[in-house]
Amino acid sequence: PTDDSDPWWAAFSGACKAMNLTLEPEIFPAATDSRFIRAVGIPALGFSPMNRTPVLLHDHNERLHEDIFLRGVDIYTGLLSALASVPTLPSES
Amino acid sequence: MTTKDPESEHPSVTLFRQYLRICTVQPNPDYGGAITFLEERARQLGLSCQKIEVVPGFVITVLTWPGTNPSLPSILLNSHTDVVPVFKEHWHHDPFEAFKDSEGYIYARGSQDMKSVSIQYLEAVRRLKSEGHRFPRTIHMTFVPDEEVGGHKGMELFVKRPEFQALRAGFVLDEGLANPTDAFTVFYSERSPWWVQVTSTGK
Numbered sequence: 143p144t145d146d147s148d149p150w151w152a153a154f155s156g157a158c159k160a161m162n163l164t165l166e167p168e169i170f171p172a173a174t175d176s177r178f179i180r181a182v183g184i185p186a187l188g189f190s191p192m193n194r195t196p197v198l199l200h201d202h203n204e205r206l207h208e209d210i211f212l213r214g215v216d217i218y219t220g221l222l223s224a225l226a227s228v229p230t231l232p233s234e235s
Numbered sequence: 236m237t238t239k240d241p242e243s244e245h246p247s248v249t250l251f252r253q254y255l256r257i258c259t260v261q262p263n264p265d266y267g268g269a270i271t272f273l274e275e276r277a278r279q280l281g282l283s284c285q286k287i288e289v290v291p292g293f294v295i296t297v298l299t300w301p302g303t304n305p306s307l308p309s310i311l312l313n314s315h316t317d318v319v320p321v322f323k324e325h326w327h328h329d330p331f332e333a334f335k336d337s338e339g340y341i342y343a344r345g346s347q348d349m350k351s352v353s354i355q356y357l358e359a360v361r362r363l364k365s366e367g368h369r370f371p372r373t374i375h376m377t378f379v380p381d382e383e384v385g386g387h388k389g390m391e392l393f394v395k396r397p398e399f400q401a402l403r404a405g406f407v408l409d410e411g412l413a414n415p416t417d418a419f420t421v422f423y424s425e426r427s428p429w430w431v432q433v434t435s436t437g438k
Contacts, residue, residue, distance in 0.1 A: 144423050150405075150406045151423075154421070158419070163418075163419050164417060164418040164419065165418065165419055165420075165421050166414065166418045166419070166420045166421070167420075167421050167422075167423055168420055168421070168422055168423075169422065169423070169424045170411070170412075170422040170424065171412075173385075174315075174382060174386075174409060174410055175313060175315060175379060175382050175386050175389065175390035175409055176313075176407065176409040176410075176422075178386060178390045178391045178393075178394045179311075179313070179390070179394060179404075179407045179409070180424075181394070182394045182395075184311075184404050184405070184406070184407055185405075185406055185407070186313075186406070186407035186408070186409055187407075187408055187409075187411075187421055187422065187423060188408075188409050188410055188411040188412075188421065188422030188423075189408055189409075189410075189411040189419070189420075189421045189422070190347070190348075190349060190351065190352050190410050190411040190412060190413065191352075191355065191419060192347060192351070192411075192412075192413035192414065192419075193413075193414050193416065193417055193418060193419050194414075194415065194416070194417060195347070195413035195414065195415065196413065196415050197347075197412055197413045197414075197415065198347055198413070199347045199348035199412065199413070200319045200348065202321070202322065202325035202326050203325070203326055203327055203328075203342060204330070204342070204343065204344055204345070204346050204347050204348070205340045205341060205342045205343070205346050205347075206340070206341055206346040206347055206351055207338075207339050207340050207341070208245070208248045208335065208339045208340075208341055209339060211247070211248060211251060211341070211351055211354075211355070212245060212247060212248065214351065214352075214355045215247055215355050215358045215359050215362070217355075218355050218356060218358075218359035219359045219362055219363060221359075221408070222310070222312075222359055222360065222363060222370075222374060223363065223368065223370065225310045225372070225406060225408075226302060226310050226370030226371065226372040226373075226374055227370050227371060227372070228372065228405075228406075229371070230307060231405075234307065234308055234405065
């Protein structure tokens, strides 16, 4: 779920908001390993912090600007701090 | 931040380019090279490193940063180590050289899908750890083979293993896609693969 009733979405999107990131929630247009994870009942989000970047996966001249890459490290620093600090959920106690 | 002087390159970028040069390209990925690289990262970061061979030759590598309350379910940061093949003649730079041009673009197969993410996980953990942060939840980084050909010798088997159960994942991050605008795309679901074989008899 992508609303704040879901604690993981709330933590993820809250951390993005704190970093002034604009998010566009979508359904992945292909298939990846997340489907196996969701199939065993674990919530998963697909996120690669690459904005201002042409979609070149599987294409010739796949590339990434080093500044976008480095900002991605900053973004994960914020995301991990938030996600790894989510307090015990009702479902976990 | 962009530097034309290779001597002053940001160490995270250097590490990224190093990982891009490991030729984990389908159909015969150098998984051994990737595992050696990850084991070295674990050693340098002071993280435990677990290897689970789900099929002979197909190993999941798990790097773990224990939380202060390890009884809580963990955060799992997943990435795949393989990349799709190339038609080298169409590339402006060798796809496994990780060439960085004068504007700061790094060219490589895997630069978007998804070696950038693997290194970003590692570098974010390194930074947080070196700054002395501790969090309640354990963080596991899983590096899996075989995603680009369906994950049947990777994640599909791993989620059924006791070693996966033992990670007690409460929430998972995995790959997304680039976005050409200022915004970032986040995927909360995905399409179900449904391969169809069409046989035409010419009638």
